[in-house]
Amino acid sequence: MxxxxxxxxxxxxxxxxxxxxxxxxxxxxxxxxxxxxxxxxxxxxxxxxxxxxxxxxxxxxxxxxxxxxxxxxDAVDRPVDLVRSSDDDAGLARDAGTRSLVRGRRQLHALEFTGEHAADREFLHPNDELLHVVDGTVEVEADGRVHLLRRGDTLYLAGGVRHRWRSTAPDTRLLVVAVSDHVTA
Incomplete structure (x- = not known):
């Protein structure tokens, strides 16, 4: 295997x-x-x-x-874990332009979204989250306001803030970093 x-x-x-x-x-x-x-x-x-x-x-x-x-x-926790750009996400293909940047049970998780993504899903996390636009533009609806983020912009969301986002350019790369619900020992 x-x-x-x-x-x-x-x-x-x-x-x-x-x-x-x-x-x-x-x-x-x-x-x-x-x-x-x-x-x-x-x-x-x-x-x-x-x-x-x-x-x-x-x-x-x-x-x-x-x-x-x-x-x-991927419950095997390594004190140092390198995720290469060519790595497969725990058996998931990089479909829909989504890639996990952190493996295992960690306090911090990061996902990279590339290309176009629609705002068809609302998120509500108990913990904090950070969105950083590497390239392109992203529109984020959070706490009743719409924020247009451009290359280099970062939006911080405290836990409990309902939000949704969509990319507004085909070349968009968005980094989403979140604190996990679980804490590792």
Missing amino acids: DESEQGEARLGGAVRRRRRSLDLTLAQVALRTGLSAPFLSQVENARARPSMRSLQRIADGLETTAVDLLAAA
Whole structure:
């Protein structure tokens, strides 16, 4: 089994553990996510690789975040961990221009979003989050205001602030850094 397949198996196991911890059936998760029970079963058994969008839907249905599922999939904590630009995200392809920049169960998580992304999802995190525009432009709706961020701009959001964002240029690169819900020892 190569490293990508091992990552898929770990991600499937993380999804299964979370589902079982909530005492949910595959059918119940399917209703919560809009994804089919057979697809969810394939994800859990490492026979299907979810897109980042599907993983976010699964995480929402399991009352967690995609970042925490990815962290649970790569539970091996290394004191120093280099993530190369060519690395696969715990078995996830870089679909929809999303890449995890931190592996394992950490206090801090970072994602890089590239290309166009729609504001079709609202976020509400209990912990703080930082958005930094590396290239392009991003429109962020937060706390009843719309903020247009350009290259080099950074927006800090305290925990509990409802927000959504969308890229407004095809060449956009956005770095999102968040404090995790869990703390490692």
